[in-house]
Amino acid sequence: MNLGALWLVIAALLVVTGGVVYPLLRAEREYERHDSEASTQVLWAVGWTHEVPEYPVTVAAAHRIMQQHLAYNREDCPRKRVTYQVLVKARHIKPDSGRIP
Incomplete structure (x- = not known):
């Protein structure tokens, strides 16, 4: 390989x-710029x-x-407990006799 080809490769x-x-x-740099322009609005899940x-x-x-909330117990999750009661009152769920509160 001659010197010219070597310089060409470099x-x-x-x-x-x-x-x-x-x-x-x-x-x-674009990410940094977008971070500084980020919205200050707070969003709740x-x-x-x-x-x-x-x-x-x-x-x-x-x-x-x-x-x-399928993975949570009704006893541990107040949201699931309330929604369970709504579905029971609407007759969408029929609780077992051993599970009636």
Whole structure:
């Protein structure tokens, strides 16, 4: 390999390296810029809390909440306990005789 070809290979490697590194550095700066422009609005995760809902629970909402809280016991999760009672009153769930509160 002659000296001219060696310089050509080195130049090509520098171009490829720059082509890979530059977008990565630029992306970091864009993330920093977006972080400084972030919204200050606070959002709450509705439906994923275990507290008793502050609103009357409909039958449709009770079904959804029961599905979301499937892994939790009624005794440990007040939200699931309230929605269970809503579904029992609406006759969508018939509790076992041993489970009636």
